[in-house]
Amino acid sequence: MTSEKPTMIEFKDVHKYYGDYHALRGITAKIRAGEFFSLLGPSGCGKTTLLRTIAGFEGISSGVVMIDGKDMEGVPANVRPTNMVFQSYAIFPHLTVAQNVGFGLRKDPRSKAEKAQAVAEALDMVGLNGYGDRAAHALSGGQRQRVALARALILKPKVLLLDEPLSALDKKMREQMQLELIKLQRQVGITFILVTHDQEEALVMSDRIAVMFEGEVAQLDDPETLYRRPNSRKVADFIGTMNFLPAKILSESGEKVEVEAEGFGKITLNAEQVSGANSGAASIGFRPETLTILFEGQTAADRESMATVEEVVYYGDMTYYDIKLDGTTETMRLSMRNVFGRPVLDIGTRTRVAWSSGALVLFR
Numbered sequence: 001m002t003s004e005k006p007t008m009i010e011f012k013d014v015h016k017y018y019g020d021y022h023a024l025r026g027i028t029a030k031i032r033a034g035e036f037f038s039l040l041g042p043s044g045c046g047k048t049t050l051l052r053t054i055a056g057f058e059g060i061s062s063g064v065v066m067i068d069g070k071d072m073e074g075v076p077a078n079v080r081p082t083n084m085v086f087q088s089y090a091i092f093p094h095l096t097v098a099q100n101v102g103f104g105l106r107k108d109p110r111s112k113a114e115k116a117q118a119v120a121e122a123l124d125m126v127g128l129n130g131y132g133d134r135a136a137h138a139l140s141g142g143q144r145q146r147v148a149l150a151r152a153l154i155l156k157p158k159v160l161l162l163d164e165p166l167s168a169l170d171k172k173m174r175e176q177m178q179l180e181l182i183k184l185q186r187q188v189g190i191t192f193i194l195v196t197h198d199q200e201e202a203l204v205m206s207d208r209i210a211v212m213f214e215g216e217v218a219q220l221d222d223p224e225t226l227y228r229r230p231n232s233r234k235v236a237d238f239i240g241t242m243n244f245l246p247a248k249i250l251s252e253s254g255e256k257v258e259v260e261a262e263g264f265g266k267i268t269l270n271a272e273q274v275s276g277a278n279s280g281a282a283s284i285g286f287r288p289e290t291l292t293i294l295f296e297g298q299t300a301a302d303r304e305s306m307a308t309v310e311e312v313v314y315y316g317d318m319t320y321y322d323i324k325l326d327g328t329t330e331t332m333r334l335s336m337r338n339v340f341g342r343p344v345l346d347i348g349t350r351t352r353v354a355w356s357s358g359a360l361v362l363f364r
């Protein structure tokens with residue numbers, strides 16, 4: 001049981017124009033205190049712009065931005081309870097690590113010893129114990145990122161704003177920093193708002209995610225709901241892989257929808273499996289892992305269909321198959337976890353596949 005956390009950030013119908021360009025088109029959303037929140041969307045959708053309206057680096061054209069219950073209209077950036085970590089880190093190469101981290105405390109009335117203590121604590125928090133005297137220019141990308149984080153956290157903001165902070169790191173380092181950031185957020189307990197265009201990164205790190213397209217929030221949900229129940233084909237396509245098959249709605253009665261789908265035949269879906277925000281023909285969507293290849297002697301728990309293997313991509317722990325279900329014309333992506341003793345199928349193999357109607361989503 002988790003009780004609903006109080007609201008830290010609230011956007012009420014926020015619009016932003018750059019000249020004629022309508023960059024934010026009516027953003028209404030709440031971000032809870034202490035949550036790890038991500039703004040996810042393709043390049044140019046307005047993520048950075050929205051983040052900057054929280055920091056106060058960017059004015060808004062209309063609407064309201066509230067932080068911790070206060071309207072931020074006219075409140076300058078330097079007195080907002082927020083701090084920002086940039087993609088480029090913006091650390092000072094000619095200063096030491098400790099001088100970088102303590103930079104924001106220049107006007108702080110505390111004694112030198114107290115400030116040094118605060119710097120040491122901040123360095124400890126990001127795993128840079130003992131690095132204080134190093135020259136900042138002599139650090140690796142990951143270490144620089146930690147310095148930037150420590151420098152932001154030492155000011156004890158209520159909200160930490162992170163604009164693609166990991167995009168300059170290589171894959172391994174990025175994955176490590178993702179886990180460190182999650183731990184750090186849990187430890188300090190403040191609200192983290194992360195901008196990313198990497199859907200995997202958002203799924204891994206966030207309590208909740210706002211998916212943005214063209215200046216609007218398309219869906220705001222926790223990672224599992226976004227993945228399992230995307231509210232539009234567009235969101236489904238952006239987050240992971242979703243297969244689509246043409247479908248026809250046969251009947252609807254309150255909680256149940258009866259559908260005839262290519263390859264699956266007649267299926268009955270619950271109302272919660274229906275995604276409404278689409279126009280055009282209906283289709284059935286499913287994730288690659290919701291279809292399973294049946295090997296000799298295995299039986300389907302629910303339903304099964306016949307398919308032909310068209311392409312095989314072996315990843316070691318996983319195999320991706322492109323298959324065509326009988327009675328369909330489109331190729332579908334299926335993923336299987338590789339299990340010892342089970343063969344990887346060849347191209348052209350005829351195979352049975354198991355599926356369950358509960359894993360399907362109807363887009364209409």
Ligand SMILES: Nc1ncnc2c1ncn2[C@@H]1O[C@H](COP(=O)(O)OP(=O)(O)OP(=O)(O)O)[C@@H](O)[C@H]1O
Nearest residue numbers: 018021023041042043044045046047048049050197
């Ligand atoms: N200062 C500005 N003047 C004019 N247009 C701007 C300005 N800043 C951003 N824009 C435009 O507003 C839109 C949103 O920009 P924004 O930087 O918020 O996108 P983003 O989602 O962060 O993209 P990316 O993933 O590439 O960083 C873009 O079309 C961009 O060109």
Ligand SMILES: [Mg+2]
Nearest residue numbers: 047048049195
């Ligand atoms: Mg950006």
